[in-house]
Amino acid sequence: MSESFAESCRAKTSWKHPYDELKRCITSTDVLWQQQQTREQKAAPRQAAELPLDTGRARLVVLGTGWAAARLIRDLNANLFDFTVISPRNHMVFTPLLASTCVGTLEPRSVALPLTDIQPQLKQPQNKYYAADAVAINKDTRTVTCMDDGQRQFDVRFDMLAIATGSQGSTFGIPGVEKHAHFLRDVANATHIRNHLITNWNKANLPTRPQEERRRLLQIVVVGGGPTGVEFAGELSNFISSDLMRIDAERARDIRITLVEGAQLLGSFDARLREYAARKLHNQGIHLVKSMVKEVKDKELVLQNGDVLPYGLCVWSTGVGPTDFTTSLPFAKTARGRIAVDDCLHVLVHPHKEDHGPQSPAEVKHNTAETHGHSSNDDFQPLDNIYALGDCCANVESPLPALAQVAEQQGRYLAKQLNRAAKAEKAGQEVPKCEPFKYHHLGSMALVGKGSAVVELGDPKGGRLISLTGFKSWVAWRSAYLTRLGNVRNRLYVMLDWTIALLFGRDVSAW
Numbered sequence: 001m002s003e004s005f006a007e008s009c010r011a012k013t014s015w016k017h018p019y020d021e022l023k024r025c026i027t028s029t030d031v032l033w034q035q036q037q038t039r040e041q042k043a044a045p046r047q048a049a050e051l052p053l054d055t056g057r058a059r060l061v062v063l064g065t066g067w068a069a070a071r072l073i074r075d076l077n078a079n080l081f082d083f084t085v086i087s088p089r090n091h092m093v094f095t096p097l098l099a100s101t102c103v104g105t106l107e108p109r110s111v112a113l114p115l116t117d118i119q120p121q122l123k124q125p126q127n128k129y130y131a132a133d134a135v136a137i138n139k140d141t142r143t144v145t146c147m148d149d150g151q152r153q154f155d156v157r158f159d160m161l162a163i164a165t166g167s168q169g170s171t172f173g174i175p176g177v178e179k180h181a182h183f184l185r186d187v188a189n190a191t192h193i194r195n196h197l198i199t200n201w202n203k204a205n206l207p208t209r210p211q212e213e214r215r216r217l218l219q220i221v222v223v224g225g226g227p228t229g230v231e232f233a234g235e236l237s238n239f240i241s242s243d244l245m246r247i248d249a250e251r252a253r254d255i256r257i258t259l260v261e262g263a264q265l266l267g268s269f270d271a272r273l274r275e276y277a278a279r280k281l282h283n284q285g286i287h288l289v290k291s292m293v294k295e296v297k298d299k300e301l302v303l304q305n306g307d308v309l310p311y312g313l314c315v316w317s318t319g320v321g322p323t324d325f326t327t328s329l330p331f332a333k334t335a336r337g338r339i340a341v342d343d344c345l346h347v348l349v350h351p352h353k354e355d356h357g358p359q360s361p362a363e364v365k366h367n368t369a370e371t372h373g374h375s376s377n378d379d380f381q382p383l384d385n386i387y388a389l390g391d392c393c394a395n396v397e398s399p400l401p402a403l404a405q406v407a408e409q410q411g412r413y414l415a416k417q418l419n420r421a422a423k424a425e426k427a428g429q430e431v432p433k434c435e436p437f438k439y440h441h442l443g444s445m446a447l448v449g450k451g452s453a454v455v456e457l458g459d460p461k462g463g464r465l466i467s468l469t470g471f472k473s474w475v476a477w478r479s480a481y482l483t484r485l486g487n488v489r490n491r492l493y494v495m496l497d498w499t500i501a502l503l504f505g506r507d508v509s510a511w
């Protein structure tokens with residue numbers, strides 16, 4: 001409220017009907033405030049407040065705070081750049097441990113790494129973090145248009161831009177998935193799944209629920225037999241046998257977990273490990289069903305083979321596809337809708353045609369190869385100040401899978417290239433040509449239940465491969481992820497959570 005308006009309100013408030021007068025003033029102030037808000041929202045995007053501090057350094061704008069962006073921000077030499085980070089999340093999620101947070105083995109804060117721990121220089125006045133979504137990029141004016149959670153827009157100027165906005169769970173156009181199934185992509189999803197699980201467990205005990213409804217509430221369907229689906233099913237089975245059995249054995253025995261996979265269980269692992277995982281899951285009472293899903297309804301899943309599975313909770317983990325933001329960008333895309341990049345992660349554009357590939361996730365054909373239509377970067381032109389890294393991009397000449405290790409290696413690579421170029425420029429030397437990005441596959445791991453995992457170390461294409469199963473692989477799984485967690489604080493949280501779960505069991509409160 002402006003001061004003059006407030007004063008006039010005070011002056012007009014008579015002694016006769018003070019309450020009515022005051023109420024009228026407050027109401028009209030509210031209306032004025034709302035009108036101003038609407039005007040502001042409708043106005044053109046506002047330029048993000050320029051800082052009074054001009055360091056003269058180039059401004060790098062980073063979109064996203066996932067694996068790729070976090071590594072890039074961490075490794076950047078903050079004395080050579082000013083940077084702005086834009087992402088709705090002010091933390092990085094350590095995704096390999098996310099399945100453990102769905103059943104309370106780990107607490108959400110343990111797998112969320114705060115941005116300022118990753119790059120302490122973000123606290124400097126010339127660097128900024130904006131909690132917003134990027135909604136558009138203009139390569140000519142060098143601006144990113146962003147939107148906050150109140151749908152208000154603002155523009156951020158860049159000299160260099162790194163797009164690392166990741167991917168999203170793919171529905172393959174199957175009806176009902178978006179509406180009824182739970183995706184497992186970040187901490188909020190995991191918390192939601194955990195609450196849903198415990199709520200159903202509690203509801204199933206109510207005398208008001210008929211027997212059939214009780215059975216449905218205790219049915220959990222996991223769709224997707226990749227590492228995430230398998231780990232979630234394994235964690236769940238462990239939670240039921242260790243913790244829920246202690247609370248109410250009869251109800252716990254009625255819980256049924258079904259894992260639905262249309263192709264191979266853990267398809268990227270070698271046959272021996274796949275067989276071991278299937279046996280292990282089966283022995284833990286998990287029903288393995290080979291079928292494609294036709295439709296997800298409110299309370300049941302319809303399979304292609306005609307079977308109908310009633311469920312209380314359905315978790316969807318069948319692979320990833322591009323986001324609306326990625327497909328909306330005016331850059332070249334691969335056939336699967338990822339931003340096309342060259343060997344140095346420069347974003348590519350088509351020089352003549354307006355052929356930008358899929359314009360929305362719905363246009364993506366998942367059964368086509370990434371390279372379909374274009375198999376060479378010669379068809380495109382690179383933009384020298386815009387880069388893409390992580391799940392949101394692919395090089396059509398050598399597309400890589402959507403993996404944390406790819407994203408992290410690309411973040412490390414880009415930081416090195418940018419630091420090297422900026423150092424040379426500062427010293428007045430010729431800027432060195434970029435060295436092409438090379439990916440080194442370190443291996444794959446998946447937890448398959450209590451004290452058991454499958455681990456593949458090395459690159460199957462390189463011919464050097466070590467396969468481990470059982471308890472030693474479980475120890476390797478735990479140690480690998482503990483050491484890879486970015487900071488000491490999160491390592492301590494994880495060790496503490498594991499110890500508490502071992503000594504006292506997991507927490508089964510829902511809120």
Ligand SMILES: Cc1cc2nc3c(=O)[nH]c(=O)nc-3n(C[C@H](O)[C@H](O)[C@H](O)COP(=O)(O)OP(=O)(O)OC[C@H]3O[C@@H](n4cnc5c(N)ncnc54)[C@H](O)[C@@H]3O)c2cc1C
Pocket residue numbers: 063064065066067068069086087088089095096097098099132133134135164165166167184185186227228323325389390391392402403404405406407445
């Ligand atoms: C449950 C789970 C388990 C996994 N386990 C493994 C594993 O064991 N090993 C492995 O290698 N890989 C694993 N992955 C895959 C791995 O997590 C991804 O490949 C990796 O996260 C990709 O990193 P990224 O930086 O490209 O994207 P992400 O890590 O997804 O980060 C994307 C970031 O962009 C932000 N963002 C999104 N849209 C916008 C926008 N419009 N504007 C601004 N910011 C935006 C998001 O908030 C987020 O911060 C797992 C994934 C999941 C979901």
